[in-house]
Each structure stands twice: as C-alpha cells, then as structure tokens.
Amino acid sequence: MVTAGSAPLSAPSAEPATKAARLRALLASPKLEFLMEAHNGLSAKIVEESGFEGIWASGLSISAALGVRDNNEASWTQVLEVLEFMADATTVPILVDGDTGWGNFNNMRRAVRKLCQRGIGGICIEDKLFPKTNSFIGDGQPLADIDEFCGKIKAGKDSQADDDFVVIARVEALISGWGLDEALRRADAYHAAGADGILIHSKQKAADEILAFVAEWGRRSPVVIVPTTYFETPTDAFREAGISLAIWANHNLRAAITAMRDVCRQVYREESLLGVEDGIVGVRDVFDLTGNEELADAERRYLPARDEARAVVVAATRGDQLGALTEDRPKCMIDIRGQPLLRRLVATLRESGVRDVTVVRGYKKDMINLPSIRTADNDLYAATGEAASLACAKDHIRDACVIAYGDILFRRFILDELIAADDDIVLAVDAHWQERPFDPEGGYRDFAACSRPFTRDLLDDEPAFLARLGDDVPKNQVNGEWIGLARLSARGSETVRSELEAMLADGSLARASLPQLFTRLVERGHTVRAVYVTGQWLDVDVAADLVKADKFL
Ligand code: SPV
Ligand code: MG
Numbered sequence: 001m002v003t004a005g006s007a008p009l010s011a012p013s014a015e016p017a018t019k020a021a022r023l024r025a026l027l028a029s030p031k032l033e034f035l036m037e038a039h040n041g042l043s044a045k046i047v048e049e050s051g052f053e054g055i056w057a058s059g060l061s062i063s064a065a066l067g068v069r070d071n072n073e074a075s076w077t078q079v080l081e082v083l084e085f086m087a088d089a090t091t092v093p094i095l096v097d098g099d100t101g102w103g104n105f106n107n108m109r110r111a112v113r114k115l116c117q118r119g120i121g122g123i124c125i126e127d128k129l130f131p132k133t134n135s136f137i138g139d140g141q142p143l144a145d146i147d148e149f150c151g152k153i154k155a156g157k158d159s160q161a162d163d164d165f166v167v168i169a170r171v172e173a174l175i176s177g178w179g180l181d182e183a184l185r186r187a188d189a190y191h192a193a194g195a196d197g198i199l200i201h202s203k204q205k206a207a208d209e210i211l212a213f214v215a216e217w218g219r220r221s222p223v224v225i226v227p228t229t230y231f232e233t234p235t236d237a238f239r240e241a242g243i244s245l246a247i248w249a250n251h252n253l254r255a256a257i258t259a260m261r262d263v264c265r266q267v268y269r270e271e272s273l274l275g276v277e278d279g280i281v282g283v284r285d286v287f288d289l290t291g292n293e294e295l296a297d298a299e300r301r302y303l304p305a306r307d308e309a310r311a312v313v314v315a316a317t318r319g320d321q322l323g324a325l326t327e328d329r330p331k332c333m334i335d336i337r338g339q340p341l342l343r344r345l346v347a348t349l350r351e352s353g354v355r356d357v358t359v360v361r362g363y364k365k366d367m368i369n370l371p372s373i374r375t376a377d378n379d380l381y382a383a384t385g386e387a388a389s390l391a392c393a394k395d396h397i398r399d400a401c402v403i404a405y406g407d408i409l410f411r412r413f414i415l416d417e418l419i420a421a422d423d424d425i426v427l428a429v430d431a432h433w434q435e436r437p438f439d440p441e442g443g444y445r446d447f448a449a450c451s452r453p454f455t456r457d458l459l460d461d462e463p464a465f466l467a468r469l470g471d472d473v474p475k476n477q478v479n480g481e482w483i484g485l486a487r488l489s490a491r492g493s494e495t496v497r498s499e500l501e502a503m504l505a506d507g508s509l510a511r512a513s514l515p516q517l518f519t520r521l522v523e524r525g526h527t528v529r530a531v532y533v534t535g536q537w538l539d540v541d542v543a544a545d546l547v548k549a550d551k552f553l
Contacts, residue, residue: 020164023093023121032239039065041085059097061253072131076102093121105155112159122166150193157194169195197222207233297372315406316362316381316389329367332406358396387512405484410537423529424492433481446482447473454532466528469515
C-alpha cells in the first residue's frame with residue numbers, strides 16, 4: 001500500500017526552505033491556517049502584503065481574469081504562465097487549483113513537474129471529468145472513476161521534484177449529491193493513493209455536511225475547506241472541528257469587479273476623473289507594489305555612472321515633538337501611508353534624476369536602513385546641529401548636489417526648478433509662508449529675507465537672492481520660508497565644503513544650523529539664489545503634520 005504523503009507532515013523546527021515546504025508546514029500546523037485567493041501577480045502581492053502565509057491560485061478567478069469561463073477554456077500552459085508571474089511576485093507558497101489535473105494521469109505528471117520547476121507549493125485536483133465545470137453550476141455533475149483518480153494522484157506524487165510538494169485531493173461527492181458515505185469512501189481511497197490532504201467541498205449555505213465529514217474523518221489526514229457558500233459559519237467552528245486549512249476562494253476577484261465597475265461607471269457618467277481620484281490608490285502605490293525602488297537601486301549598481309546630481313539628506317535628529325512616535329525611530333522613518341517618510345523623499349529625489357543619496361544618521365541610526373541609500377553618521381547628533389551633520393557627509397558634497405532636510409515632502413517640480421536654475425547655490429523659498437498656520441509648537445521656522453519679494457507676475461523672471469535666513473529675521477523683512485531644500489552646482493559644492501571646514505576651524509560648526517551656514521555664505525559675498533515656490537511642500541514636526549502628509553500624497 002502507498003502511504004499518505006511523501007514527506008512526514010510534521011511542523012519543521014527551522015524556517016522551511018522551499019515554498020513547498022512552507023505549504024506543507026501550513027497543512028501540518030495544528031492551528032487552522034488560511035489561504036487567500038489571487039489570480040495574477042498583482043493580487044498575489046496584495047495577498048502576501050496583507051499577511052496571508054499562502055495563496056490559493058483559483059481556477060475560477062484566473063479564468064475570469066483572463067476573460068474566459070471556468071471550463072478549462074484557458075489551456076493549462078496559459079494558467080502556468082499566470083502562476084509563474086504570481087510565484088515570481090511573492091515569497092509565500094501557492095496552492096494551485098489544478099481542476100481535474102488538466103487531463104489524465106500523464107497530463108498530471110507533466111503539470112506537476114512544471115509546477116515544481118516554477119516554485120509552486122502544491123496542486124489540488126478534483127474528482128470530476130475533463131473539461132471541468134465550476135462546482136457551483138448545475139447539480140449532479142459526473143464524478144471521476146475512483147481508481148482512475150487514484151492513479152492520477154500517484155502519478156502526481158511520483159513526478160514531484162520537490163519532496164515537500166503537496167498534492168491535495170478534492171472530493172466532490174457531497175456537491176454532486178452522493179452523500180457522506182461516498183465522500184468518505186473516496187477520501188479514504190485518495191488518502192491511500194498518497195494525497196497529502198483532502199479538500200472536502202460543499203455548496204450548502206450551512207456547514208453541516210462539512211462538519212459531519214470532518215467528525216467521521218477524524219485526523220486521518222489534513223482537511224481543507226472552501227467556505228464560499230457557508231460563509232456565515234463562524235470561523236471558530238472550523239477551528240474547533242480541527243480543520244487544517246480554510247481557503248477564501250474568490251474574494252479578491254469579486255472585490256476587483258466591484259471596484260472596477262464602480263470607478264468605470266462613475267468616470268463614464270461624470271466624464272471626469274475628479275470624483276474618483278480620492279478613492280483610488282495613487283500611481284506611486286503602483287510603483288511601490290511593483291518594486292520600482294529595487295530597480296532604481298539596481299540601476300545605481302549596474303548602469304555606468306552618469307553625470308547626475310547627488311543628494312545629502314540631513315536626518316540625524318529624533319523629532320522630539322512627535323513624542324512616542326519617535327521613541328523607536330527617527331522622525332524621517334515615521335510611517336506615512338505605509339512607507340517611511342524618508343523613502344518617499346528619496347523616491348521624489350530619484351524622480352528628478354538624483355540617484356546617489358547619502359543620508360546623515362544620528363538618533364536610532366540603525367533604523368535608517370533603506371536599500372537604496374548611502375549613509376554617513378553623526379554620532380554626536382545630540383550635542384551638535386545641522387551644519388555638523390552636513391559636514392559628516394562632506395565627501396559626498398561634490399559635483400551637482402542637492403541638500404535636503406530628512407523630514408520634508410515636496411512636489412517634484414520644485415526640485416526640477418532648482419536644478420534648472422543657473423546659479424551655484426539655490427534655495428527653494430516658499431512665498432506663501434504666511435498661509436502655513438503658525439504653530440508655536442511647530443518648531444523652528446527658516447524665514448528668508450531676499451533681495452526682492454515674490455510677485456505674481458508670470459512674466460517677471462528677475463531672480464531673487466538670499467539676504468539672510470533664520471528664525472530671527474524681523475517679520476517685516478520676511479519674504480518667504482526656506483523649505484529645507486537646496487541645490488549646489490559643482491562650484492557651489494566646493495564653496496559649501498570649504499565653508500564647513502572654515503566653521504570647523506573657527507569653532508562655530510558644532511552648533512550651527514543650515515540657515516546659519518547659508519547666511520554666513522551670503523555675508524562672505526557668495527551669491528545664494530532664492531527660487532520662489534508657492535506651497536506644495538510640507539515638513540513633519542508635530543503629529544498634526546502627519547495628517548497633512550497623508551493628504552499630501
Ligand atoms: C476555484 O476557486 O476555482 C475553486 C473553488 O475551485 S470553487 O469555485 O468553489 O469550485
Ligand atoms: Mg476551481
């Protein structure tokens with residue numbers, strides 16, 4: 001007799017190596033575990049991102065997403081192609097809905113070999129006839145001959161390249177109206193043929209027949225269920241019954257249909273995007289989901305270095321005013337809609353072609369660990385100011401170089417304007433500084449006095465130059481607020497570097513702020529250009545700023 005399963009169904013002690021081993025561990029786990037449906041690379045990523053430890057590659061959903069019926073209209077190699085995208089996009093295991101094994105025992109052998117090659121954790125096959133029909137359509141669908149189906153299970157188990165690959169046998173006897181005894185007879189045969197688990201399916205609104213099956217089956221092998229129709233049954237009932245795996249089988253597909261219909265109908269009706277924009281993710285989320293940051297990082301490693309701007313981001317401080325939020329991380333690593341603030345800042349820099357980003361760390365420096373940045377450390381951050389932090393990265397202040405505070409977000413066009421300005425040292429100054437509510441808790445504000453005020457005249461392109469920058473500029477002289485962003489040409493970088501050295505020599509470096517550095521440059525006769533902007537940026541000082549940052553994205 002063939003014993004059930006090709007590897008023992010015990011939970012391994014260390015993190016299992018392959019996806020198949022991880023799926024096997026889920027099946028063997030003494031707890032009720034869950035698989036969530038996905039039907040393409042993107043939905044698979046979202047399933048993993050949500051915390052699920054495994055994915056159900058639903059035949060119904062994959063077919064529907066391809067625009068065809070769940071009747072084997074998509075060929076098995078077309079399904080395989082979708083599975084490959086799903087597996088590549090995720091690290092959690094996938095259990096594939098293999099319908100009837102896409103043919104006879106021979107098709108099953110080939111399918112299992114291919115699934116193993118593509119890093120799929122397991123396959124579930126159902127005891128119906130090829131071409132299949134979805135189980136929820138019609139009544140009394142014919143079932144496969146038991147011996148023929150057992151041969152298919154054996155063929156699959158004999159073909160797996162990974163010992164941990166899982167073959168689940170799905171029993172359709174209850175759905176086809178053959179009753180509990182036939183379901184148990186079939187489950188027994190499939191178990192003996194080597195199936196690693198039994199999926200007992202039902203289309204009733206209540207879970208009675210499922211629970212009756214499990215009560216009789218005991219723990220002969222792990223049991224898998226698909227509570228699509230009996231969704232009102234509390235999940236604890238499955239847990240108490242000792243069920244191994246529950247599959248939420250088609251809910252991402254159905255959610256996507258609802259969301260796509262809503263947005264299509266609204267845009268069609270309103271002939272505008274205005275009404276839908278707030279209710280859908282931004283394109284930035286799409287870039288994040290598909291891993292654009294990794295590509296940018298790889299470009300830095302593999303593409304020849306181009307003559308592009310670099311950036312130094314000063315992010316050494318804690319951000320005390322944010323209280324508990326910065327207990328375990330510096331404020332630049334605070335979460336803004338699912339991503340650290342710094343990651344969003346770095347993404348904006350990259351969009352403007354700035355790929356070489358050095359971040360000066362201080363407080364909780366190990367938390368600043370994005371893959372796409374270089375780091376420099378100011379270990380004396382508690383006793384020193386921003387200029388000292390900047391000096392910690394002075395080797396990176398060369399060529400064209402952007403200097404930014406680590407707690408700001410700004411629209412990309414602001415940086416593009418700084419890059420386009422034809423001066424050696426250029427600062428972005430917000431002419432609408434008075435519209436930013438004055439918050440006495442909001443900390444230091446970098447007020448700028450300039451050679452001329454901002455005018456709304458679009459034809460007025462006479463440049464403005466910085467006269468003085470700091471918290472202490474008399475209010476009647478303030479023309480704007482520095483947003484914490486500056487751009488240096490190669491010559492400007494040299495100027496800043498040598499000024500930092502001069503400050504170190506005369507003892508003023510340790511305590512100086514960046515506004516004091518720029519004011520000092522002006523006092524020494526260097527030209528510092530002020531490019532006026534009107535809002536479209538923010539900094540994060542207090543908790544209320546986080547709400548604004550959420551909206552800003
Ligand atoms: C699927 O998700 O394709 C399934 C589950 O096989 S069911 O639709 O319930 O048959
Ligand atoms: Mg199916």
